[in-house]
Amino acid sequence: MKSQAEEFKLPYAYWGASLSHIDSKIASEIINWVKNPINILFLRGVPGCGKTYLMAAILNDSWGKKRNENKTVRYMYEKRMFNKIRMKAGPGSFEDPMGYAMDLCEADYLMIDDFGSSKETDFIRDVWEMIMDERLNWGKRRSTVISSNLSNEEINERFGGRTASRILCKANTQVLFDNYDRRLDPVMGRK
Ligand SMILES: Nc1ncnc2c1ncn2[C@@H]1O[C@H](COP(=O)(O)OP(=O)(O)OP(=O)(O)O)[C@@H](O)[C@H]1O
Numbered sequence: 001m002k003s004q005a006e007e008f009k010l011p012y013a014y015w016g017a018s019l020s021h022i023d024s025k026i027a028s029e030i031i032n033w034v035k036n037p038i039n040i041l042f043l044r045g046v047p048g049c050g051k052t053y054l055m056a057a058i059l060n061d062s063w064g065k066k067r068n069e070n071k072t073v074r075y076m077y078e079k080r081m082f083n084k085i086r087m088k089a090g091p092g093s094f095e096d097p098m099g100y101a102m103d104l105c106e107a108d109y110l111m112i113d114d115f116g117s118s119k120e121t122d123f124i125r126d127v128w129e130m131i132m133d134e135r136l137n138w139g140k141r142r143s144t145v146i147s148s149n150l151s152n153e154e155i156n157e158r159f160g161g162r163t164a165s166r167i168l169c170k171a172n173t174q175v176l177f178d179n180y181d182r183r184l185d186p187v188m189g190r191k
């Protein structure tokens with residue numbers, strides 16, 4: 001049977017992810033949020049520290065099951081989302097490039113992986129402001145996990161005060177990972 005991480009088209013390295021593998025320093029905070037996933041869980045840390053792995057673990061151990069309760073669950077990798085939107089907006093296309101972003105606004109459970117990894121443009125800033133505004137207004141009824149390498153100040157500088165304010169006011173659980181790149185780990189990484 002496929003794992004949820006595979007169903008959500010995450011790469012192979014994440015298919016077996018499980019919350020039981022999460023470092024004990026952050027595990028209790030994460031597990032408490034997952035039990036009661038209100039507003040935004042914000043995951044911050046250097047490249048390779050395990051943010052995407054943790055999202056895959058939440059999909060595998062918890063959010064995957066929400067789909068059986070008629071809830072919509074979305075995982076999106078920022079760069080891929082903007083590529084899709086750009087393709088939909090391409091010459092000769094009749095599709096609404098914002099349709100995909102609207103789907104994300106409305107998801108009951110949404111994961112945004114690598115927020116801020118695309119080179120920001122006015123268009124990208126507008127898309128984020130729309131998504132964050134919509135999710136803010138639905139408050140507790142929509143759960144969001146965001147991962148990013150950016151500090152709060154960088155979010156503010158790059159995406160503007162309106163988006164930063166909407167994210168940070170609801171990021172009631174913020175988890176800072178250790179400054180350790182697992183990809184460079186001689187045992188865990190480089191497999
Ligand atoms: N708790 C864990 N147990 C086992 N493997 C892990 C764990 N956390 C991360 N890994 C592995 O370490 C590698 C790096 O993790 P991951 O891709 O989640 O980092 P990241 O923080 O998302 O990095 P980036 O910011 O570059 O996207 C991956 O191969 C992942 O499978």
Ligand SMILES: [Mg+2]
Nearest residue numbers: 051052113114
């Ligand atoms: Mg990642």
